[in-house]
Amino acid sequence: MQTMGHEMFVGVRSASEVKEVFKGIIDLTLGIATQGYFDPAASTQQIDASCLVNADFHDLAARNGGVAVLSEADEERLRADGRDDDHIEHVRRLIRSAGGELVLSDAGIRARLEHIGVRSLPGTISQDRLLVHRAISEGQRRAALFHDARVVASGDPLEFLMTQGGTLTASLQAPHTAPSTRTGPSTAGDTQQVPSEANATPPLLSELVDQIVQNVVRSGDWTVGTGDDVRRLMKQFIWIIGDKPCLDYVQADVAKFRQALWDMPKSVRVQSIWGKPYALAVEKFPKLTPANTRSNKTINKDLSYMSTFTKQMVAVGHWPVNFINPLGLAVTITPQQKSSGRVPWKPVHLEGLFNSPIYAGNKGSKRRLIAGTAVFHDAAYWMPLLGAYQLGRRDEHAGHLVSDFVFDQGTPHILIAPNEMRCLKTPESERFLPIHPRLLDLGLQEFVEAAIGRGEKLLFPELWLNAVKKGGDQYYSISWRKLVDWLRKQPNITIPCTSAGKQADFHSIRSTGLSQLDRADINQNIVSDIAGHSREGTTARSYQKLLESGGLEDVLQERLKVLSRLPDYAAGVKRHPLNVMHVNVRTR
Template identity: 30%
Template sequence: MALHAPAYLHVSRHRVFYLRWPLPKALHPQGRASTVKVSLETRDKRRALQLARSLGYSAERLIAKGAATGMTYEDIRAAIKEHFRAMLERRKAGMAAEGRLDAEAVRMLQSSLRTAQDALERDTPLSLADENDDELLGRFIGLYGLPIQKGSPAYRQLEVEFKRGWRDHCEAVLEHDKAFDKFTFGTADEGQSLPKAPVTPIATLREVGERYIEENIRGDRWAKKTEFEKGDHIALLYEILGAETDIRAVTAPKAREVKETLLAFPKNRNKNPKTKGLSLAEAIVAPGIEKLNVQTINKYLATYAGLFIWAKNNGYVDDAVFSGFTIRQTKKPGKGGRDAFSADQVSTMLAELVHNKTGLIHKDYQKWGPLIGLYTGARLNEISQIHLSDIRKEQGIWCFDVNDDDDGKQLKTGASKRLVPIHSRLIDLGLLKHVEAMREKGAKKLFPDFSYCPKNGWGCSLGRWFNDTFLKKIGLTDKGLVFHSLRHTVVTFLMQANIPEPIVKAIIGHAQAGVTQQNYFKDGYTLRQLSDALEHLHWPEL
């Protein structure tokens, strides 16, 4: 699957990705709107997207601090010292985990050291990477919200001290690397203290979060939509606690702080005009804004619980501090969640889908998408990404091959890959004739006009039309009724028809439970068994 770089990512001539971020006029050295540019130090597009997502939140937090007061010479040195100290700690942690610098890295640091020393002695620019010194210092000022104007005495001090900081950073990294050249075996009596083996790795919240995300992606444990959702959740955690926070500093009180922030967090923060562009502190106190519902809050907390369980298992922390933090809910009948359609509601839908009584159906997907959902229980995205080659006979039975064999397809879990028999009513309504007509036109997909969304897959058009137009027009406006309710409906009616639960799971693509099903029944149910079960779906039509 091709990943398209969004506008805030830029690729240098060396194919290295950079993050560009808007810089408000108030924080620009020359008082004009511009952007900051940060090297993501990777040529991998997927990695760049992960880093950009979290860095974007950090940039918002830093820029939002503003610049209300001036800075002293001591303030400038403290900011530079903290910046390069953090860089040095990351380099040390990298060497501790992966080994010493390679020859090329050493040569680059030595060259940078000489450049910085020469720039100090001759009062010439550093000219690092692909940017001049004004761009470099403007980026530094913007990221840390420093109240420094270009041309001011403070700017001149920053220029000089940044060169010293860069020189000393390069020297410190080289010295740390050189310390690995030999072992020392002195005793404590000789005045040398033996180094203590670290109990846990030194890592920031961002570093642990990125490793957690990367491992789950490489393990193919998340669907694409889940990957985006988890990334957004963890990016908010960076914003609340600070991405560069030592992972070991995230204790139970910090976890409670996160939970309290989520309870006050606005719904659709980046879409609502009243909160879009506001800092976190401003957004959570904005008046008259709907807050996240409990179900969404629990999704965030579940992500954080998973992150810290992983961090504990991998030796970064001693306690999984978010475990048990989700909010307990008392389920009220008819409140929240997705509901199944009743038999009468199914009849109302079929009257429109089959006979188009009020003229709501204008396109093929508006008819066949919901009908396939109603007679298979398949997920929205599974239906929306069907290729014509996925509709074929197996064991003498027409079926849908639900798979992720194409680069653009996604499945929620491993159990989602399956064959689903085509219900006889779909055949009676002309589905196979429609498929054959599409093949004759040279089409490859059942719904060729659908566009792909990296976050939500192929089902956006069908889902929006069904939920926002179709259901409302036919009077089915209950909050719990959406396209996914078709899946609930199929499960409900099959179970009420006394179809065994393992067969229902096989039809809808849920993982089986128990040793017998998981380990001994690997071939699964026959298509004939699944087809016979599906034929119990008899919807009354008006």
């Protein structure tokens, strides 16, 4: 089995370094927080209260990425710990004084590490921030116990608080909920446990999922939509394997999960049944057939998501390095599997789609596929056109911002780049695409400019309203699936499918276009550029030099000539006056 080398986790502290940071900051905090106890004129009660306020303040910062936030759930938890109104108000004052910014700047974190003799490492600032806040919070809690009878009886209060204080503070922090029975989403305040030297039970994995996913989304590695997908995947993992203390999982659990995905028909809608025990739900699964078996490519994608999740668990200190290795279970995809994974449409199918009532006239929201006189402009109208004439991936087009479209600088074009709604599959996927004349003829510029005029940032905001399905997934659910069902019912139409029973889908539009451009007299390097694939024999550096030399217009013109070779599937579609419904009823 393949194992992860330490070099894969550059920028992550080792367990011994984590321990050194935690102990060092506790030591420093105890030295600062207990100074008042040695002043005969100081009020011991006030110092105790101040220590607890500071402890809770830094705990809140640790729970929210370094920014102290007091949610209703946090306040309820603090009151359950015995905090009164005065205490809560003092915490609020500290939060207001921070002004919604990081409580400790990056420089402040590094200065504290330097003070305790710990070197700063590239890329560990987020982990260090969490550790420092947790350690300050723990140190302040220990300081508040300076006059505890057990501490006084030791004869050396500071030594006792350093070496045994964790046992005292752990005994004061009993859980107030039963996380294993929780069905709703956890709050940020539920996702982290205060480290201590006591043998406390590690948090349940279910308590950590939301915050770990949020961390990766904030880092820019996942979009919000991808984060939602991973959240569902990890909940599915917990449903199948069981919700255990996070350190109780082993590599065999990941292997068991992979096997369960192989054995589960892809037609099973897990979210509708995961309220039942998995052992009971699996008995009702439909029979597994070649047509409803998950592809190895899909399995590998899920394992890749789990791998990124694992790295973040390591980064924040919940799992040690090399704890589990999801990618060690990745499946080899053969060239035959790659080539047979998706079947293209034929031009007659796409012509049929563009003859549907969505384009010819319909009866309005939720009746878009019933013949009528109205034509509306939204994702239901534009997504198939963008796929057929621009050859982008589904999620690339579903995640468009209005700022992606440029109409007043040379050849009208689209920028496909990462943004908060979408990630790109490869670095080569970031590209400029000239807008096909057919889309301009049908009013794409008017549609985009009207969206800008309404103050909309997203080209298709209706695809991002659903809390569960977003972007391309939402488009598939509320529009594409129904459009294909309509096409299936048309005379002399058979939906293409692979030998394994996989039917043509939205991505097959792209396959159709690329197949149409696979001709001897068409430069295939340009086709690769349009598709967002890497060029054969052409380095990314030389291509970048072309753009830097002011050659964007030449590049756009080259690509436009190639795109113009596509069959004009929507030649029969007439332009209608711009007609945009309220966002809540678009693409219905």
